[in-house]
Amino acid sequence: MSTPIAFLKGHGTENDFVIIPDPDNTIDLPPAAVAALCDRRAGLGGDGLLHVVRAAAHPEAKAMAAEAEWFMDYRNGDGSIAEMCGNGVRVFARYLQRAGHVTEGDLAVATRGGVKTVHIAKDGDVTVGMGRARLPEGDVTVSVGERSWPARNVNMGNPHAVAFVDDLAHAGNLYTAPPFGPASAYPEGVNVEFVVDRGPAHVAMRVHERGSGETRSCGTGACAVAVAAARRDGADPAVTGTPVTYTIDVLGGTLVITEHPDGEIEMTGPAVIVAEGEIDADWLETAAS
Numbered sequence: 001m002s003t004p005i006a007f008l009k010g011h012g013t014e015n016d017f018v019i020i021p022d023p024d025n026t027i028d029l030p031p032a033a034v035a036a037l038c039d040r041r042a043g044l045g046g047d048g049l050l051h052v053v054r055a056a057a058h059p060e061a062k063a064m065a066a067e068a069e070w071f072m073d074y075r076n077g078d079g080s081i082a083e084m085c086g087n088g089v090r091v092f093a094r095y096l097q098r099a100g101h102v103t104e105g106d107l108a109v110a111t112r113g114g115v116k117t118v119h120i121a122k123d124g125d126v127t128v129g130m131g132r133a134r135l136p137e138g139d140v141t142v143s144v145g146e147r148s149w150p151a152r153n154v155n156m157g158n159p160h161a162v163a164f165v166d167d168l169a170h171a172g173n174l175y176t177a178p179p180f181g182p183a184s185a186y187p188e189g190v191n192v193e194f195v196v197d198r199g200p201a202h203v204a205m206r207v208h209e210r211g212s213g214e215t216r217s218c219g220t221g222a223c224a225v226a227v228a229a230a231r232r233d234g235a236d237p238a239v240t241g242t243p244v245t246y247t248i249d250v251l252g253g254t255l256v257i258t259e260h261p262d263g264e265i266e267m268t269g270p271a272v273i274v275a276e277g278e279i280d281a282d283w284l285e286t287a288a289s
Contacts, residue, residue, distance in 0.1 A: 002281035007037075008095060009044060009275040012087035012126075014216035014252025018046040019095050019273075025057040031079025036287035037279070038077040043287070044279075047215045048085060049075040050092050055110045067115045068108035070096060076211030084113030084157040086219015090126040090271035093118045098273055113157030126271045130220065131157060132263035133227045136185070142192050143179045144172040151180070151192070152228035156265075158210075159190045160224035164232065168196055171206045174214035193221045195229065203229055204249035216252030223265050226257035237261040 005027060008019040018037045020027060029051055038046040051073035055061035061071035072092045074085045089109055096102045097120055104120045117129035134155040142151045142163050147170055151161040161180055165171065171178070171194035178192045189210040195203050205225050207218040226246040230236065235244045237259050245258040255269040 002285070004278035005281055005284065007044065007277060007279050008098075008273055009046070010050075010091040010094060010271065010273040011252070012090045012217065012219065012271045013250050013255060013269055015048075015085075015087035015218060015250075016046050016216075017048050017050045017088055017091050018044050019050045019052060019091070021052045021095070021099065023052070023054045023057065025053045027051075029075070030288055031075075033284055033288035034075045034079040035077065036284065038079075047077050047209065047212045048082070048088060049077075050088055050095070051075065052092065052095060060112065061110045064110040064115050068110040070101070070107075071110040074111065076209070077213075078211045080211045081112070082158060082211065084111050084116075084220055086128055086130055086156075086221075086223060086267050087217050087269070087271075088219070089116055089118060089128045090219070090267075090269060091273075093120055093126050093128075094271035094273055111157075124270065125268050127266055127268040128219070130223050130265040130267050133224065133259075133265060135227070135231070138182075138185060140185050141181050143181075144170060152224075152231070153185060154224035154227055156220040156223050158220055159186050159188070160193060160221055161186070161190050162193045162195060162225050162228035164195050164197075164228075166196065168194055168204065168206050170194065171208075174206060174208040176213075177208055177210070191218060191221050191224075193218070193225050195225050198247075198249060201229075201233075201245060202247045202249075206251065217250040217255070219255065219267055219269075222248040222250060222255045223257050223267055227259060227265070230259060238263060 055065040
């Protein structure tokens with residue numbers, strides 16, 4: 001029998017992940033294998049997969065190895081590759097802490113969206129430096145059924161369309177990707193956030209994540225929502241010199257997003273490891289074929 005493969009399961013505000021520790025990058029994880037592992041009925045279940053690899057051992061991360069020891073080789077639940085996952089980075093850091101690779105305090109994590117700074121607090125929350133938002137020019141719309149809304153185009157290393165609505169139910173079931181236009185705005189698809197106000201600097205959101213469907217939370221999406229809400233509300237830290245903080249309610253909990261005058265965005269929230277075990281390697285090989 002083939003050697004079993006270790007795994008863990010974790011979540012950040014109920015955005016859940018299969019975690020595969022593989023420091024030397026020896027485990028082959030083709031898209032079909034990832035999709036099988038993330039299947040909620042026939043696999044372990046997850047919105048995505050965190051492949052934990054030393055940066056020096058991965059061809060996509062070698063150039064970042066001097067800045068970050070560990071690379072988050074993130075995959076969407078359908079097996080496709082993603083640039084970045086904010087909730088995933090927090091869970092990734094929690095795994096590194098659990099495994100004894102890091103302790104409380106600061107660390108750097110390499111991602112396809114660049115090197116991210118992470119702080120593991122004593123109270124259990126994890127703060128991630130999410131980088132700067134880019135706000136591409138041009139009008140964007142998103143639609144659900146007969147309804148259509150203007151959306152703010154925000155790029156957090158991955159693309160987002162943020163639409164402010166009167167009722168989160170207007171987002172529909174979000175099983176499939178909401179139509180958007182123009183197609184040229186997002187040639188590789190987009191994460192779509194629907195947002196309602198809850199109070200001053202406090203909003204709630206639902207999200208369709210590209211490659212995963214509706215998820216209970218999306219870290220980069222929450223950052224995109226905070227930036228879009230701040231601009232809608234007339235707040236731009238680069239202009240005022242004052243940080244702006246928004247509380248974002250997601251289906252799985254609450255995230256706190258702060259945008260600083262230099263454009264850097266920080267996200268704070270929980271990260272939990274809930275289980276660990278072994279994957280039958282023969283099952284995985286069969287599932288991936």
